[in-house]
Amino acid sequence: MDFYYLPGSAPCRSVLLTAHCIGIELNKKILDLRTGDHLKPEFLKINPQHTIPTLVDGDFSLWESRAIMIYLVEQYAKTDSLFPKCPETRALINQRLYFDMDLYMTFGKFFYPPAMAKTPFDPEGRKKLETQLELFNTLLAGNNFVVGETLTLADLSLLATISTIDMAQFVKDFNVDVRKYANIKKWYENMRAVTPGFKENREGCLAFQKFFEGK
Template sequence: MDFYYSAASGPCRAVLMTAQAIGVELNKIPVDLRKGEHLTPEYLKLNPQHTVPTLVDNGFSVWDSHAIVIYLAEKYAKEDTLYPACPQKRALINQRLYFDVELYTVFWNYFSEAVLKKTLYKPEILEKAKTKLEFLNTLLGGNEFAVGESLTVADLSLLATVTTLDVFSTLPGFVVNIKEYENIEKWYESMKKVAPGYQQNLDDVLAVKKYFVK
């Protein structure tokens, strides 16, 4: 399977951790967004939305990390623990995945204002970020995992986002800190130990952070 990705992307790293958890090997093809490699005619044939990540499996192309992790789990996982067959568990996992989209989007908007544009962050964006983290903190209250009693694709997607938030929290202008949220912090420390591929996920975020450290 060809996997078009950027190590700087949290969603891409979520797919990589999922693939490792399942035990499938991906042919990783880096896409340099700064050079516009996601806008080439060849790439647009695979993914008209020109986003990363994109997975191509024997001619079948799918994009959006959440769609990809579900696809990998349903097709290649030997057991259904990452994406259980139970409709109720799947509903909860899907909810967490949809929430991860919201969390990542708010984070990116906040990051763009506070770090990339090097301007004073807009209060409303900061408040949205805090609201999302407070909700995640509530969801994780009393739970070792995002859903149920074992690791699922919801944990891996959220982990990629939360790792980025944690590493970037020391950047100038970035005042959101997950350590202020007890349940998130407890879950995060647990994920560091049980999530396959966590260390590579962390190393990729640390490498990206260097671009923003003077």
Template sequence: MGIEFYSTPASAPARMNLLLAKHLGVAMDVKEVDLQKQEQMKPEFLKINPQHTVPTMVDNGFVLTESRAMLMYLANKYGKDDSLYPKDPQKRALVDMRILFDISTLYPRFGEYVYPTMFAKTPLDPEKLKKVEEVLGYVELFLKDGFIAGSNLTIADFSMASILSTIEATAILDFSKFAKISEYLAKCRGLMKGWDELNQPGADMFGQWFKTGLAELQS
């Protein structure tokens, strides 16, 4: 058995793992879960993941339900060396710190701004947009050496780039104000195999989903 990967295209956490698997040359048997049809609540899926979250990864019976843990697992098990996820304690701690920043700060602040409009048809809150801009300013500082966690590509980049490309696709702010991030995303498109097939369409799908919700609210 290979890796079964339960995914949905608009999910940045799913896309980051598809990109990493492609980069590592690891085959994924992708099983799309339609969240709008509540397929994540089907008994057969709940048997695999009682939390009914997407993505979910199953590698020869071993189940993972947290997207960033999947990145770590893939790099640990299938990486040809430790460049993507260093074994040196300080270098690894920097990678972990950036990933934790993504999941605890960047992704939530973005969600707090866009999700109320997407799901509850609530007007956008300018104060929450300021929080997104603030956190993107931190990301600009992280990129001082070219990548999210230093001077070479790591799993922190797969985590962060999928989120940043999704934010860009929503057009909630002018990315030209964040020159380092714009340059970084262009670099990731060139470095990460399958970007235009595995990541960008899903980011664009999310962006259109947000724009449609916003247009309905304003009409």
């Protein structure tokens, strides 16, 4: 399977974490958005929306990280532990995946424009991000995992996002500390211990940092 991605991208890393968990190898193809790789005709034939991550499995192509994660589990996982068949559990995982999408978009709107342009951060944007983190902290109360008692796709997607927000601390005046939330900190430390692929996720976070330090 060909996997078009960037190591520093949180959505891309959530797919890589999923692949690690189910024990499959992806043929990784770095797509450099800065040089317009995503707009080349050969990639537009694969993904007219020209976004990453994008997965190509034979004649089938798919984009949007959470959709790819679910596809990989349903198609290749030997068990359903990451995305259990129980309707209620699966519904909660889906809800948390949508929550993660909103959290990452909130982070992106707040972080990327000023980080790219080296302009001041918007206090209202910071407030919105912190409100989302406070909600995530509440959702984690009394739990080691996002849903249930084992690692699921919800943990993997949120791990990619939270680790990116955590790494963003290197940018001056970002001032959003995920570790100040007790439940998030506990969950994050647990993820470090139990998540296959955590090392590659960390390397991706460092690539994210390196990119902005070179700006």
